[in-house]
Amino acid sequence: MNTLTTQDTFDVLLESAPQNFSVLRAAGKELYQAAGLPAAKAEEYKFTAITKKLEKSISDFRAAAPISISQNQITESTFKGFDGYILVFSNGKFLPELSSQIEGVQVGSLEENNEGIGTIAKAEKDAFAALNQATFSGGISITVPKKIQVDKPILLLSFNQSNEGQVITPRFWIEVGDFAEVTFIDQSVGLGDSSYFINKVVEAKGGINSQINYYRLQHEGDQVIEVSNIETDVQADARFTSVNISLSGDMVRNNLSLNLLGSNCEGNMYGIYLLNGKTHVDNHTNVDHTIPHAESNELYKGIFDGQSRGVFNGKIFVRQDAQKTNAFQQNNNVLLSQDAIVNTKPQLEIWADDVKCSHGCTVGQLDEEALFYLQARGIDKTLAKGLLLYAFVGEVLEKIEDESFKNHVVGLITNRLGSKF
Structure with a gap:
């Protein structure tokens, strides 16, 4: 102890x-x-x-x-x-x-x-x-x-x-x-x-x-x-x-x-972490495939500013009996500050031999070419930056089926990013 x-x-x-x-x-x-x-x-x-x-x-x-x-x-x-x-x-x-x-x-x-x-x-x-x-x-x-x-x-x-x-x-x-x-x-x-x-x-x-x-x-x-x-x-x-x-x-x-x-079941895990200041968010996820013919989809996206810190640790288990499994996992991150840190570790453990599984992660900075392209067309730099970042997380926002909640979250995110127009 x-x-x-x-x-x-x-x-x-x-x-x-x-x-x-x-x-x-x-x-x-x-x-x-x-x-x-x-x-x-x-x-x-x-x-x-x-x-x-x-x-x-x-x-x-x-x-x-x-x-x-x-x-x-x-x-x-x-x-x-x-x-x-x-x-x-x-x-x-x-x-x-x-x-x-x-x-x-x-x-x-x-x-x-x-x-x-x-x-x-x-x-x-x-x-x-x-x-x-x-x-x-x-x-x-x-x-x-x-x-x-x-x-x-x-x-x-x-x-x-x-x-x-x-x-x-x-x-x-x-x-x-x-x-x-x-x-x-x-x-x-x-x-x-x-x-x-x-x-x-x-x-x-x-x-x-x-x-x-x-x-x-x-x-x-x-x-x-x-x-x-x-x-x-x-x-x-x-x-x-x-x-x-x-x-x-x-x-x-x-x-x-x-x-x-159970067979033909589906598990979906999506997330956005939009952090600034000294906020620290750690997402640990686990998907356990135990039965054949099941599907899981996982997509987490993070944006970090200030001295914020993020952690992503995603695990997918495919048991020996879970043949015909489809499992997708992806974690993408953008760092806006030299002081921001992200630690990411997507993982797969597969004991079955007839499956379709993929996992991956990316960590990078804002695309300067895309930013220049928008500015060259008269868009303010702050707004252009916000639009690019909003597009980055938009794929996750589209997973929200309730329109009122989606609109509320979009408002919070666009205000934070400076992309509201």
Whole structure:
């Protein structure tokens, strides 16, 4: 067991955890204490010194209590043009009194009970997943029954605030039945400018021929530290699509795993990280092909300015029985500053012999010839630069099917890039 200062301070959080799910929590606590927080040389956190960051930035390792949220705050935080359902959270706690009723969909607090917790996002895979399992409170369970097609997107609107650098532990359980369809938009709103630590776990279970879109926007304060573990089981003929947009934060670690468990299923993982200042974002992805005739597509694009830092580590596993697999993985990055850094490592592990798989990465600077071409036609240099960068990330933006969310993200990105016209 590692003897790390931060691990000891998390004992306060462990001891004050709720008492329900006692067996589950005990297992999470045992796994967390056995593994300890990632050491400086831990391979999976090699370029992201999350333990050191926590020790430096978090002053109170107790769970942050829910804060009062008004209807006006919800209205002001909902992006323009959104037409859908809203589920509201305060420091990880679900607030049903401020949330929409969704016809045909079962929504409730995890405190009421859910036997599926921990069966997809397994605590032994990551110390922070184990810590969340031991300490989460007020999470949510969302069940979309068989053949239900939710007609509008569901906005998971989380308000976060802690004046004492405390810990927020959201936990989502999502189960989508056979032949059901749903779109989620996961958006967090930071209130205030203090530092706090978000340790989030999302488990999603997609049934046969189900369709799940999971869009995520990370755009909180520059002092926020976040680790998220999102893991999904995808069954036969089903499709799961993730689009993750990271725009701000102090240090952010995103663990995203897809388990492709049935033939003719499809898993898609797309991401944009647009960073400046000293923001650090680490995307670790994992796709596990276990069955023949499945497909995965992965495309992450990063733009770095200032002293920002990015990490991409993508793994594709093709098991021996997973013949006729199609798997694509690509990570492209543009550095705008000499002080910006990116570490990228796409990986393939293939045990089958009848597959089509590819992976690759690029790191470069803005194309000066293209920039000169636009300027020669009377376009301002700042606008020309922004247009080129927007074109660079546009391929990922096109994967967002909900127009209101896409327009909102486009507005944020074009404002950041100076390409709005």
